[in-house]
Amino acid sequence: MSGSDTLPSSAETVIVGAGCVGCSAAYHLSQLGREDVVVVEQGPLFETGGSTSHAPGLVFQTAGDKLMSKMASYTRDLYTELDSFRSCGGIEIAYTEERWDFLKRKREWGRSFGVEDGELLSPEEVEAEIPQVNADVVHGGYYVPSDGKADAVGASAAMAERAREKGVEFYGNTKVTDLDVEDGRIRAVDTEKGRIDADEVLVATNIWGPLFGDMVDVDIPLMPCAHQYLVSDELDELAGADQEIEQPLLRHQDASLYFRQHGESYGVGSYNHEPLLVEPEDIYGPDKLDDLGLEYPSLREFTEEHFYENTHPDHDRSAYDCAKELVPALGDCDWETEMNGMFCFTTDGMPVLGETEDIDGLWWALAVWVTQSGGVGNVVAEWMENGVPRLDGDLVDVTDAHISRFQDHAGSHEYVRDRAAQQYQEVYQLIHPREQPEGKRGLRRSPYHPRQEELGAEFYDSDGWESAQWYAANESLVEEYDVPDRPEWLSQNWSKAHGAEHQAVRDRVGMYDLTSFTPIEVTGDGAAEFLQGLLANDVDVSPGRVRYTPMLNEAGGLLADLTVSRLAEDRFLILTGGGRSGSEQGRWISEHAPDDVDVTDRTSGLCGLGVWGPSARKTLEDLVETDLSHDEFSFFSVQETHLGSIPVIMLRVSYVGELGWELYAPMEYGAELWDQVWEAGEEYDVVAMGDATLNSMSLEKGFRLWGTDITPEYNPYEAGIGFAVDLDTDFVGKEALVEAKEAGIDQKIVPITLDEPGDVVDTGRPVVADDEVIGYTTRADYGYSIDAGIAYSYLPVDYAEPGQSVEIEYENRTYEATVRDEPLFDPDRERILR
Template sequence: MSTGNTLPDSAGTVVVGAGCVGCSAAYHLTRLGREDVVVVDQGPLFETGGSTSHAPGLVFQTGGNKLMTRMASYTRRLYEDLDGFRTCGGIEVAYTEDRWDFLKRKRERGQSYGIEGGELLSPDAVADRVPQIDPEVIRGGYYVPTDGKAHAVDASAAMAEQARSAGAEFYGDTTVTDLEVEDGEIQTVVTDRGTIDADEVLVATNIWGPLFGDMVGVDIPLVPCAHQYLVSDELPELAGADREIEQPLLRHQDRSLYFRQHGERYGIGSYNHESLLVDPEDIYGPEKLEDLGLEYPSLREFTSEHFYENTHPDHDQAAYDAACELVPSLRDAEFESAINGMFCFTPDGMPILGPTEEIDGLWWALAIWVTQSGGAGSIVAHWMEDGVPRLDGERVDATGAHISRFQPHAGSREYTRGRGAQQYQEVYQLIHPREQPQDQRGLRRSPFYRRQEELGAEFYDSGGWETPQWYETNEALLEEYDVPDRPDWLDRGWSKAQGVEHRAVRDRVAMVDMTTYTGIEVTGDGATAFLQRLLTNDVDVSPGRIRYAAMCNEDGGILADVTVARLAEDRYTVFTGGGNSATLHSRWLREHAPDDGSVSVRTRDSDMCGIGVFGPDSRAVLSSLVEADLSNDAFPFYTAQETYLESVPVTMLRLSYAGELGWELYAPMEYGARLWELIEDAGDEYGIVPMGWAALDSTSMEKGFRLWGTDVTPEYDPYEAGIGFAVDLETDFIGKDALVEARENGIDRKLVPITLDEPGAVVDTGYPVLEPDGDDALGYVTRADYGYSIDAGIAYAYLPAAAAEAGRDVEISYENDRYAGTVRDEPLFDPDREKMLR
């Protein structure tokens, strides 16, 4: 191992951070053929002093989403091969009935994402595996036999050794003091032992990440947090324990606790206290550590009040009392060690991966736990080497961890700390998927916001935007429309107003706030050639025409599905979704724009508002307001016009995500309040209803329209996603070669709709689709809702091509029940498009 005093003058790749993430990245880069890799760390190798050094190393593989689960499973396999992992199994216990139901769903999601052998245990079965617990205080547990403990330091050293044998060099006790950038490119890593010129730099420093962002003027939305870990003295139940045969890991998430065996001793990890945030610049240096008797910079002195007193805002029991209730012998135990150990959270709890937009050659791999460290290293290494994120060589949807998912406000200290604290507080909490953050709200509001409040809008946070999901005032129409009830969990954070709005747009007219849709303006003499290169469909159409297209990466994975309106010979607007689409999709366009000035890319996510007017009466409502002729002949389907709605300048697109006759209208933001008033007043005689995004989502499912980020992601290509009609292989675009190969080879999986056979039944996303009476997962639900027009629950899922034929019987496992369903042809509603074309 290279630990000498002399650093190299230059390197192809410099990795800053020799913890498990940095070592994983170096290991995978060298496996992909890179030889000129240098890894530096301010601490000694490989117990460097960061989170890797004190991490208890629990690898519970079933994560909150597919990406985190896949990374954890890969980490387990990798570290097991490197002798840095001990398989002992893992159990999550349920203290409450809600948690027990949650564990049923978690087991099913694990099955969907490839976790094998997961099972639900009775309280006594949990106690059989962990004898020191009191089975009387729990309702059961979720057991995964392949979970276990990663020794992060040993795994880091093993990965480093293999990387070194392939040419990589590692240097400890080397502090990076600056990153030098010139003309938008990374140039030099400056250390206290010399400088290294570098083609690429990967920052894998976790809790110190924001300090490196400060060096180069890049916001890194991450905040270090401290949590507690204690190790008891010997417990009677563990006396004479065989160190080669260890108990399963244990999580008590209802009280924000976890446990692991240390021979005859027992370790307790606690998040059961208030959020203990740390500013990166305040992390202790060597002198302070020595004064406090602390071993690593990532440690803080133990604060006993956070263990023995209840300081967590959502709990009514201190960590110590909760631990002793589950493990009674802890009441008589002493604790031989206790620390406050640092790790970190981002505003959404996901990692930060990928390249910096503003600085070529500068990469990040941050906010990653040991659990996902091996997988994160694989993804970022493939991304750096191949230009596409892959996990173990396979396509992966890393969008949720992409550094560019953050919106501008996320760089603020106030936002990062507020949301980071909330993520810490909720890390083990039972959070409903529809439960919304309470902190840092109301940041971005459309000009319709005040009127929507009056109408009882239920707002969701979407990239900082307040986005109406439904309107309470529409519940008054339940006398007119029958809406099925939903079971307890699916009923939470839901309103029957969604069903009302769904039905109303089908038989009258509705107006939808579409301000969060992002319009990306592409102009210039080279605009057509540029978009032809980036999009799968032929967009060289006459002005006024609209095209639907996908935007793919080199693997053919779908980065976005977009609507493209050509408004003039040299001017297009590319419309994409809300949330992180504004930054992710516009970045791809900017990065691929030519440098010769022939193309300008302008993201209009903050200066343009939008309203969708959909339904059979939409033409009648708008005709009295709009200067343009709205007849079929003058304004046909899938065309666009720039006109006026009374005095408001608008761009009108004749299309409808609800699958009805309708138009989307976009205007400069300052005209928005008047735009809403005019449409609402004109629609009054037609019974116009305000419609939220929940109903727009369910109506779009009935029509088979795709939703990027759920059923359309980089993990799938357009043929698999059922949008091959938007691929024109006569044009030359990024990803074409991969799609030609895919078409020639035929698809192995296909996105299909499934309707549930039981009247009124509905399931949720992420649950396995099974053969009738079988236990093997064919696929899993990517999107689900109720189809109020067809009066059936709908689930979309990717199934093997052989199992995707219409009429096939399947079952969906949800909360330990099995729901019979039938694969259908699509669309399920208005297959001849009569409603949209009338």
Template sequence: MNTWSTFPERAGTVVVGAGCVGCSAAYHLAESGREDVVVLDRGPLFETGGSTSHAPGLVFQTAGNKLMTEMASYTRDLYDGFGDFRTCGGIEVAYTEDRWDFLKRKREWGQSYGIDEGQLLTPEEVESRVPQINADVIYGGYYVPSDGKADAVSAAESMAEEAREAGVEFYGHTEVTDIDTTDGSVDAVETEHGRIEADEVLVATNIWGPLFGEMVGTDIPLVPCAHQYLVSDELDELEGAEREIEQPLLRHQDHSLYYRQHGERYGIGSYNHESLLVDPADIYGPDKLDDLGLEYPSLREFTEEHFYENTHPDHDRSAFDAASELVPGFEDCEWTSAINGMFSFTPDGMPILGPDEDTEGLWWALAVWVTQSGGAGDIVASWMEDGTPRLDGSRVNASGAHVSRFQSHTGSREYTYGRGAQQYREVYQLVHPREQPDGQRALRRSPFYDRQADLGAEFYDSDGWEVPQWYESNETLLETYDVPDRPDWLSQNWSKVQGAEHQHLREKVGMVDMTTFTPIEVSGPGALEFLQGLLTNDMDVTPGRMRYSAMLNEDGGVLADLTVARLGDERFVLFTGGGSSATLHSRWVTEHAPDDGSVDVTAHVSSRTGIGVFGPDSRKVLSDLVEADLSNDEFPFYSAQETYLGSIPVTMLRLSYAGELGWEIYAPTEYGSQLWDAIREAGEEYDIAPVGWAALDSTSMEKGFRLWGTDLTPEHNPYEAGIGFAADLDTDFVGKAALVADKNDDSPSDRIVPITLDEEEAVVDAGHPVFVDDEVVGYCCRADYGYTIDAGIAYAYLPEEYASSGQDVEIRYEGDAHPATVRSGPLFDPDRDKMIR
């Protein structure tokens, strides 16, 4: 045990927070060879008083996305290795038919993401494992035998002891009062016991994260929330239950409840009440806590009204009534303990991991539950050590948890608290992936927004942007084009109109709002040399030409795919997506730019607007509007020109994400309304239609174009992702060494392939497993219907032995096996005749 007489004056890395996340990070840093690490916590070690101290420790491994599932599985195995995990299994029950269908899908997500032992149970099979429940009120359950309970405090201590053996020092009862910076870099942490100079600081304080953000001027969009946990007295149904084999954990998500056994007592956790948000400033510092009389600063007094009265806006009964219906023994029991315990939510419900954007040497690991804590610590430790996030030594897609995914508006209290409350309310709700939030909407509007609204645009929220998915004004197209129906869940938040828009664009012409796309301008005498060392393709092209390229991390994983236009000898523009893509990708470019003044980087996140004009008649629509000659000879495919559309200065790119003849047209935002009107008016003669992004996505799938974040992520290199043609190994770029090593490695790897469903009009969703001979060989990373090829499409990474065209596979969806066939791509216009005509 370290003492104040040994309190350090300097450390290579200071970790603030000795809960399970901070201890996991320290343990993994020590495993990588770090010796000069100091861990501080305001509370006692290791029951520090944060969320770790009161967490029930439930580890249900199957989540709705791969990253969260992988982190949970890693956490389970890590803590089990220390003896701080009890495998008892976990069951999620279905109270409604919709939930039962959801559990079928969830089991398939588990199969996709490595949880292969999941089972669907009948009500009687659930009751046989949890005898005290009322099986008559459920449809069944999803059971994972390897789920269980983590002793979070004990796990933190076990990891700390291992780290201590490697030289890591731990100090409790040490309040950090400030983080000192000099010229944008971490300098030291100030504590009540003295100053510690440091090269790096990792903040792993969870509910107190925003306060540390204030110390360095970084907005941390996180809000602490309280939820309830009670433990009953002995239940007759559990008499004699002190035995080696414990009952499985239980989730009753239709009423936002979970249960776990405590010997002959039964615990119940409830989210079934209104959101109880807490200001972090109210729970930090001794003057805020002395009068509460509670065991931990992360606790609040139990509020009976939130348990016995229905305060949840989406439920029809109180937590007590719902809990007692499933577990009748609760009706007459007493409660031996009851708390309101705090944990935290971000606006999108995901953790906050990674390096701070403005302060070099500052790292964050926040909004992490015990379920993912061990994995989160491993990811951030590898990131700190090697510059690349990994999980258990392998590439991982941490983009969804990256601190830089947040947009400017998320720093506001109104947004963070509003969306945080919604995330709390919906944490156990049956929320459709395409369901849109109600609050904090229309924050970012393209200059076309009012015109689109008049046309009945169905807007989706995309990092604050309102992005049209389809237009009600196009319902008349359904008189011309046939669009297959979709069943049940797949039909929700979907419209046949998007299928009609898809076909109309293919046959005539459509205009698509591209405002969210972000041009990143790179200019200066060093621009070419810089981009040659950053991007995978050769950027030394003639001004006026474009190149498709990838941007890799040091592990060779794809960070982005970009269209790059060279507009002058010293001027390039990189085009990427909007929202988090804009901030993540522009940050990577900016941070790698030389600081000698030879390169200037400007990300036009909101200062540019754009319209894509795609389809066979696109040249006819635009030829009389623009000054440039749009013929193939003068404006060939994959070229760019700066010209004028009427009086509007525009940058025109000859390409089309839809796989048709077309141009993307960008202009300063203030010209946007005029740009829309001019194109719409000129297009009337050719029956132009506004087209939403749903149709653009389905057309791009037919063409085989990749979508960042789904079928293109840092988990895969360009060769696996099918974009190896964009890697020129005659140039030197970030990630080349790893890419060459991967290419020369003879060990089996996966590669992406298009798959078509054999059944007429069949369609599935992303996330579902691909089987060969009843063995999972991959999963659908992207799926939709191809209205031109008239078949359901999925993209999946499959082992080479199953990736040949003609391979028979099955895709499982809601328990049904859909026969399908691996194809060679593209599925539409493989010779690019339509794009270059």
């Protein structure tokens, strides 16, 4: 408690939740200069009763997501400084050959994302580090000496103490009863001890997050889940253990288990049971804990059947059987501690960060584990104070953790339960990145869906959309086109039809479903002035013209690259990616729009069809009521016309580097649009093309892909799209961009080709030169038109010159590669401008 039990009547910032996330945010805000900060907590300080109180504190830094890895490493460094971290190391063992191959790839993620001390161990080396492990059932291990254990409660108290020195006040045993919102702004926090007027509120309550969402009618798609943790009695194998020297943490992910030392005892954490979901409103309050014999609200009674019997849908043995096989000493022990402890999962396994879209000043930091807690506090504090998310001073990409990423269906309780259960079930599973969920499918379908099914489309779930990746109907083209084989991992959830489609579109004409992309209509007398002040290129062009433009944040980081069509003096159509990226970018545009400008997301109203390839003009010219010749319908122009009786907006743009158009029509005309274009294209051997082909064709052309080649971590000059910036206009982020240009760039994105034809690598792989990791592959695929594997990477400018030799590490193998000039295909744009 700070001072007394009497709450202040007002504060600039109120943080709800004094676990490790709330305390980290308070600490970092205080370090940034905020003084009037109040933290309230329903439980005691700082052993609050949430997941911070019982979390085992494992910090494994390596993840397949760059942001999560970076935040884990930051957490490790911060908690070390606070004397709340022990670097005992961490080992993930492989029980199967498949896991061993995966650990090789995981080590490469670590090297790519800054975890430099990871190494692969033999079974004997694993046993040497953790003597009680049965090396006979281990294929090897991935060891990171700098991993370790965080004392979450201790770290929370230490961060709070430093925050208090800067004026932050903490109040425990203070339950929040409501959040007051008025006129689209947070106004106050109501508690059982009184009301606190507030300019900003950060909710950092983790498992209770959805209850706070209910207070303000905001969907928070997370679900509390329980998993099991047990601590053995003293083991002979750990007798006399030096309390200052601890064994490495241990993860047995093939059995959904983890282990850590407790002096002469051993702890076992288990996800090896069916998902134990808990409704947020059913979490026990402090008044019931004594009756139930529980210590914290985030605990449930231990359920023996989930440890001693196999209830996990994907396993064939119980947690106990797997644990004692790997650590035989556990077969004869008694358990001193047994509990079911809660944490939570979102529908996609990522945190919930950011400010509420329709409520100014209401922020969230939820679904965060101790592993990333310190880093999350830093990111959110920077975001709240300076308007841009940063980690340790560097710009970061929070797209996949942004609260606005969730689509409307994610507000469904049924959907949240289904996907959260899946995330729990798969948390330690060996899941291929392209493996698709089975439940809650078919929610969003384009009007072409029946035709795509007839062609054997392989559908992936893309933010609820059924998105065709390739078509079985094109497998026969493999006899006509050469498509190299892929390594075992990369060949999973892939088809040679992809490579055949790619080459066929270069020869013929392809049809691509654009319906999941996001069309945003901007109208009003002030539309041109508004967009001119928001976007980095000059978009105040004549009606009928199209502009490609970056959209930046205040720090000059890339929020999007957009296609902007001027349809009339007061009407623009902005086109961007689908799903989460479109939602977040659309929100940015809407929030900056003045009162005399209307911004409308037309995703549910328009379908889109890409028609590209040498025969695109021949396919369309007899269908549409406009002249498609190059002189009359030039590149980067737009016309509103009719295709047959269908009203369409036609843009002459091409993301694949071929002649062609994008056509947009009201959704109800979609089926007829597909049928008419398909019938006309049959004369020219039309092929349906999927996302895989779109991506590999655009990669050959050097066209950027949001979320990989372009993220807020980079500015347009680093991303190689400085040509689309007009510094003669004023726009958001210009000041920072001018400073960056004057200072010069230290890195830039470049294409790299593998020297051996037929070789292909994956994303997230280290790029090495002079025995140092100098970058990582942001995007990778095979270039079927140039017959070479392609990867893009941000490299230091000294290594970014064409002809520079580099190496790419993939699956514990080194691939010789060469930096190239771009574009790799059709550099004179002869195909796109014909």
